[in-house]
Amino acid sequence: MRLTVNGQTREVTVVHDDTPLLWVLRDHLALVGTKFGCGIAQCGACTVHLDGVPVFSCSVPAAAAEGREVTTIEGLGGPDGRLHPLQQAWIDYDVAQCGYCQTGQIMRAAALLEQNPNPSEDDINQAMAPNLCRCGTYNRIRQAIASVAGGADEA
């Protein structure tokens, strides 16, 4: 199958037609920033953008992504290696504990800001609800998003 991932065309040969996008990214394209968490669209660790819309890549067949733009955490920043403002905010606010869910969180947050550059705290809460953080870094995720959105620096 032919996928467009982070602006590049990639040819992939998979065993099963129903292989989820997650496993094509991780096992076949070595893009392991997209994480496996639950496999049933419950935790958001696998969040990527499909034509700019956040999706659970564990539950989207890779075949369904053909002809569409897939963006992963590896392609969120600029092509010159420049970080996305949210990636920088995640560093500045020292958001991560274990860090495992954070790439999915950033992808979810990036989609939110694309759609709503000035979200309220409630907007942030609702938009981020699909993504779990077992370490409980929600206070800092809110701060980091709000800082990029130019909103209040409130947890």
Added chain:
Amino acid sequence: MRPDDASDVPAAIVKLDRRTFLKLTGLAGGGLILGVAVGCSREQPDPANARLDASGARIFAPNAYVQISADGIVIYAATPEIGQGVKTSLPMIVAEELDVDWDDVQVVQAAIDADRYERQSAGGSRSIPANWLPLRQAGAVARQMLMAAAALRWEVDVAEVETRHGMVVHPATGRQLSYQELAATAAELPVPDPDDVPLKDPSEFRLLGTRVGGVDNAPLVTGEPLFGIDKQLPDLLYATYVKCPASGGTVRSANVETVRALPGVVDAFVLAGNGNPAELSAGVAIVAQDTWSAFKARRSLQVEWDESKAAKDSWSAAQARAQALAAGEGETVVVDNGDVSEAFAGAHRKISGFYEYAFVSHAQMEPQNATAWWHDDTLDVWAPTQSPQRAQGAVASLLGLDDDQVQMHQMRAGGGFGRRAVNDPVMEAAAIARRLTRPVKLTWMREDDMAHDFYRAGGFHALEGALDTQGHLIGWRNHFISFSHDGRNPVIGGGIRGNIDPGPFVPNYRITQTLLPWQTPCGPWRAPGSNVIAFAHQSFLHELSSAAGRDHVEFLLELLGEPRWLEEGNRNALHTGRAAGVIRRAAEAAGWGRDLPEGHGLGLAFYFSHAGHIAEAAEVSVDDDRRLVVHRVTAAVDVGPIVNLSGAENQVQGSVVDGLSTLLGQQVTFENGRAQQSNFHQYPLLRMPRAPRVDVHFIESDFEPTGLGEPALPPLAPAVGNAVFAATGERMRRLPVSVDGWT
């Protein structure tokens, strides 16, 4: 560094006599002993000390933590990073005493090597206290030797030099040399006994106590491979491992021939296991070209399990049994202080409460995994484990290899919470790899994780309390019902100590215990024991203060009494002054006693665990549908001086969220030995809209720092329960509270 710098070193330097060395290193005059210890890794130069850098100069590596050359300043992080922040905080301790700027330090994950590092494990909130002195000394030894090297080069007394931002300076002449310029000279010097090297006075700390971001933050936010599950190798195969849904079941037969023929499957085979669920349970391994092919092949796998020795555990049966037993005394007496019968006979007021909590899973976000490769009579293993040193010996023993045929490689762990103290996934990957010639990555499905955990044990507390006419607590009885694998010892986290809070403060205090049989594995879960005993005891204390019509803060402070250590000479014991300090701070910061909005309640609880003194206050409201909203949690924490303020605050905020998440809806129930929940749709983790704001206040008391991965969790559940009582008059006595209709 110039290549010829090494030639500046007089040849005699390596033959320094003791007197000369003491003079050079500034250690004379204090009756100090020069000990170049033999056989002790921390006091012996690292093997790297004998190596040369690219320019041919010797690398300065006076111990296993510091390595300085023209290439830079490296500090080794030896302890597994599982989200508790030790890859940052522990090297900070070295950097402080080394006196270098943090931005100039490169932190490198150390090899797993029991000869070089005494303790490479994460657990018990022990990383900070266990490493505090050794890491300060590691930095100080290196700094002292660099000063000696500069003094030698300048032919001045070492007492005339000092350090500043990674430079040795000679204020009298204004000369200065960077540590990197001095490395080759320092590498020639003998290493002093760490106990002889002066440490900084804490008032001189520049780095410790500040906010430092995690050293892996940049690779984390760009998705670089850091975690165990991210491991990639050429020709890598992908495996899944299917075990009996009831612990202890073995494989009678399996259609491995059929599975082997499935698309993408490379091999499928039965492993008999060794009968120990902490090592290798029996199961069927499926090895495939990619993870999805392995997972998908499970749908075609048919296994007939032999469950003759498998767990038959039932949570509902255990609940019924505990309720039947609750009114009586336990089988064994844990503690019996004073005369409880007399205290209750003469009490003005007696109350009772039956507390219960279910089993829970760890549910760390990174599913269990390990990668292993058998090649050249050696097994390389990459794993996100909390106990890599233990894994090495266990894997070797399982496979009949020598220890040195197994090399563990530490990977970042996507959460641990105690689960990765047990290395069953590592053993499985090793056993699978031993049958293959290519490297293999074993990945557990989330369903495997929830079905095969080492669970936080459930339990029951039948509590009774006695008050006198003035509302003083004069008697306490607890019949604690928990579980045992062997009929004698409680499961991990299922024991109780006689001096548990409030035991030391109640004149008549009796705990008895009954152990119910239980086969399904139990293990350490963030603050084992404390995470549930705090809920029962600290909630019941509030029942008592409420029954007495007294202010809870005042009640707690009165119980604690005069400031003192509860165990003379034990600095890891509870100190009543530190306890009172955090209770007062949390109450003050939360606005204890203020008028609250209609329907709101404020609750407070204190708990002492892992040498940490922590009080938390929760402000809650509850609507008509019993929907609980936690608006804000205020934590006051005394774990001594803070190492990394950012990391410490994060741990407390996370512990509060974890505690609330677990309180609200998490439970794993068992029937016929099978976990009844399989994934996050049945095991809800707290989501952002319900995460309260968490304010953290540190009291940096003048004691040695202790760990913070665990102790901020236990006070949360009773704080919320007490707040709900304040708001509604209803008492939460069962966890998760969803079983009683709270949402």
